[in-house]
Amino acid sequence: MDIFTPVVPKEQLHSNFRFIVQPELCEPERAVIQNWADEFVDRDGKFIREFQTTFNSSFWELYLAACFKQLGCNIDFSHPTPDFLVNSPYGEFVAEATTANHPDGFQPEWARDFKMLDKTSMEEILRLSTIRLSNAITSKYKKYLSKYSQLAHVQNKPFVICIAPFDQPFFYFQDSLAIVRLLYAYEATLTIPGNEPGDIIVIGESRTFRVQKSPGVDIDLGLFTNPGIAEVSAIIFNNRATFSKVRALAGQGKYPVLFFGSRVIQSEGATGLQMFVNARPDYQETILDGLHILINPFAKHPLNLEIFKNREIAVHSYDPRTDNYLSELPNGFLLQRMCQSLISEDTIQGFKQSVSKASYQQLTPEIWQEDQLVYVGGQNGPFCENHMAHYRGWTIVVSFDSLDKDWGTQAVNSLCYKIPQYMQANMNDDIASIVIAEGFQSVDEAYTAIKHKIDQIVKQVNTPHT
Secondary structure, eight states, X not given: OOOSSXXXXXXXXXXXXXXXXXXXXXXXXXXXXXXXXXTOOXXXXXXXXXXXXXXXXXXXXXXXHHHHHHTTOEEEOOSSSSSEEEEETTEEEEEEEEEEEXXXXXXXXXXXXXXXXXXXXXXXXXXXXXXXXXXXXXXXXXXXXXXXXXXXXXXXXXXXEEEEXXXXXXXXXXXXXXXXXXXXXXXXXXXXXXXXXXXXXXXXXXXXXXXXXXXXXXXXXXXXXXXXXXXXXXXXXXXXOSHHHHHHHXXXXXXXXXXXXXXXXXXXXXXXXXXXXXXXXXXXXXXXXXXXXXXXXXXXSOOOOGGGTTSSEEEEEEETTTTEEEEEOOTTOEEEEEEEXXXXXXXXXXGOOOGGGOOOBOOOOOOOOTTOOEEOOOXXXXXXXXXXXXXXXXXXXXXXETTTTEEEXXXXXXXOSSHHHHHHHHTOTTSOEEEEEEEESSHHHHHHHHHHHXXXXXXXXXXXXX
C-alpha cells in the first residue's frame, strides 16, 4: 500500500503530511511509516486518503498495528469493524483506535508557536486534554454499546480503546497526567520540603472527580473507579507516539536531530528520573517506548496482561478496596521525550503556519458556583475526604481527621481549584488564611463554622472605622 503518493489535490493535504513528503527531507522517516503500512490492510478503500488529509488518526492506527506485531500478536483484518481483532498468545481481544482532537475553532496541534507558551499554563493544557480524552473515549464506548457489542466476533472478548492525544499544539506536555486523571481521578502526589536541601517528603495525594468544560458544565472523572463503563477492559495510550517517535526509529538522515527528555529509574539503589540529551544515530528508542496500558478493575471481560509484562510499558490500575491508584513503570521507561531537527528556515518556510495571525478560541476560565461544597477526595497526612468551596473570595477546605475522627476546616483568601494550589497559597505569607482549631462532628458543621469566620472578617473589612 503506497501511502505517500498524493491522491488528493495539494490544498487538501494535511500539514503534517505535506511536511513529511518534502523531497530529500524525511526519507528515513517515510521508510519507517511505509514499513508499518506494508502489512496493514485497507478494508474500506479510504485509508490512504484519510492518511493524507487528516493524518493523525491514520498514523495512530499504523503505529498500533506495528506495536501489536512487536508484542507477538496477529491482527485479523477479515472483519470491517472494530479496528483490530487481536490474536495474542494469551487470548483474543478487540481494540478500537481513536484520537483526541482539537475542538472546533480551537488551535490545531500542527499550528505550533512556542511564543504561545507564555499565554497558557500546564493546568489549562491538562484541563483541555482531559475534556477531549473524555469526549473521545465516551464516543467509542457508546459505539461499542450500540454497534460493536452486537457483533459475534466481539462478544465475550475484552474490549480495549486505544487513544492518542492530538488536541492542542503542546499536547505532548501532558505525559500521562490527563488520562490518569480521567480514568482514576488521580491528580498529583502531595509533597513538602524536607529538613535537608533537596529533600522532599510525600504527605499524600490529590484527587479530583470533575473537570469544568464551561461554567456550570462539569465532566465526571474517575471512569475506572466504578462499574459505570465495565464493558471497556482497558485503555492503551501513548503520548510519545508522534513523528518524533518515527525520527527516533529512523536511520541517519540528511539533517541532525537532537533528542532530549527523561527516563524512569527503578532499581534497588535508586528511584527517580534520568535526563538525557542525545543526537541521531546515538539515541536509541523502541517502538513500544512510552506506551501505557490502563486497566479497568471492574471490566466484565478482563484483559490478560501477560503480553505487556517485562516490556517497555507502564501498567496503571486501581484497587477499589483501598481506593488507591496504582502504577508500575519499568526501569528505563520513557517518561518524556522531545526532539529538535536542525533544518534551515528556508527548507520549511512554505510549511510554517501563520498561527500568530489566526484567531482561535480558548477554554472559558474555570468558575465555581459560589457557596457550593464539592467533594475532591485525596489525602494529606492524616486528613482525607477533602471538600472544597469558594465563598466570598476565599477557598475553603473541609477534611476528615483520621486520627481524631472528626472534621477540620481552614481557608485562604484566594481562589484555588486544586488541593496543590491551595497548599501553595497557604504557604504564601502575603495571602490571609484561617484555621479553626476545634473539630466538628460533620462536614456541614465544619463548613458552617468556617463560613461564619469569613463573614466576620469581611464585615470587619467593610465596616468604616470611626
